[in-house]
Amino acid sequence: MNKIRYERRRYTAGPTPIEKLERLSQVLGGPTISIKRDDQLGLTVGGNKTRKLEYLVADALRQGADTLITCGAVQSNHCRLTLAAAVREGLKCQLVLTEPVDGYNPQANGNHLLFHLLGVEKIEVIPAGGDTQPVMEKLAQELADQGRKAYLIPVGGSNEVGSLGYMACAEEIEQQSWESGTVYDYVVTASGSAGTQAGLLAGFLARQSDIKVIGVNVSRDRAAQEAKVLDLFASTAEMIGLRGEIRPESVRCDDRFVGPGYAIPTEEMIEAVKLVAQTEGILLDPVYSGKAMAGLIGMIREGRFANENHVLFLHTGGSPALYTVPQLFIPERS
Known part of the structure; x- marks a missing residue:
């Protein structure tokens, strides 16, 4: 057994909460949406x-x-x-x-x-x-x-050691799911350097979970991002001796919400950040979670999910970046 999985510092007192986004779910008229508040993780201002x-x-x-x-x-x-x-x-x-x-x-x-x-x-x-x-x-x-x-x-x-953090998160989600009696069909998260998505995939595989993970790209095209996630998923599983079939089709990434490029604002991101702030009082960021939420909203509007599905959005943090682009959110005086 590779003991590295158990060599860990602790920067957060306990599990991050999962909250139902009832008003957002109602506005979008789609599946039930919950949010995993990894913006409330320990260390300065939190984040994944x-x-x-x-x-x-x-x-x-x-x-x-x-x-x-x-x-x-x-x-x-x-x-x-x-x-x-x-x-x-x-x-x-x-x-x-x-x-x-x-x-x-x-x-x-x-x-x-x-x-x-x-x-x-x-x-x-x-x-x-x-x-x-x-x-x-x-x-x-x-x-x-x-x-x-x-x-x-x-x-x-985002390497094999870092990805262990989101293997642990997958186990945490499964435990919270069991405690609340809520079955999550999908987890939607921003996908960039790949460690969060790869770790979740490895963690759910280890738990033999049926939860599907969808990454919303913040930089690369779909083929490049899926290859990056799959490579890290496989190497992380190998490092810890995870016995299970690594299925390439389990790696799902959506590149339609990147816009012109990494950290470049899009109208969909601006709408998503405003909508979540004004329905749930939760701040997203313009680079990662804002584009990931834009992806979730877009997928709901196109009928990607059934109404009876329960979707868990992973909030990866990053709100300090909001204060660098006030012009995106403050209306101009007429």
Whole structure:
């Protein structure tokens, strides 16, 4: 047995709640919708990366690391939470950020502000589309030359170790389903670096669950995203010795709600963020959960689900990004 599945830090006091979205379900006139509030996970402002970091940071500590190095966009939720985990553990943290298409603003609000408030040790900014891995490796070597030890975490925390966080989440959902007597037919989630969707698939497979997982893409086309999720799903299952058939058809991704590209707003996303805020008082974000909810709304409107289905939407967090795009949500004065 691979014991890595049991080597975990704890950053959240207990299971995140599942709430029925009764008003949203009524407005859409489709299946019953519930929401898994992973925006309420522990560490600064919460979000799905916290689950991955519980395993990644445990691995870093086991290896004797004193510094976490990771990468992402200027408004990366993953970078915010990795830094918060480092603070919690008394470690240092360095970030490699990719410059946005409209240029890097060192005074940017949102997550970028929080990087500085949380005490990031170093930020390295590279051009948009640049390769972050060699830059992270260079930073790690510089630390090694100083007698320090870095632990590199991939974008989104999405490798086999990080995916264990969402294997644990799948087990948590199954337990909550049993306790409430609610049978979930589908889980819908944003799909980007693939660790959340791959972990859920591995977790439901381990539990022999019939819940179907649908990923709503935030960047790639469907074929590329499904291949990425399937590869991580299979390697995660192999790492822990999961015995079960890895069926490619179980990997379902929808690329119709990406719009022009990653982190680029769409009208469907704006509608979804406003609708959930104004029916349920819950904040989504413009990059991940907003587009994932736009996908769920679109699928409901096209009749993808039966009225008797129960759909669980996984809220991956990220609300600080809302404060970087107020122009999308504040009406102009006439």
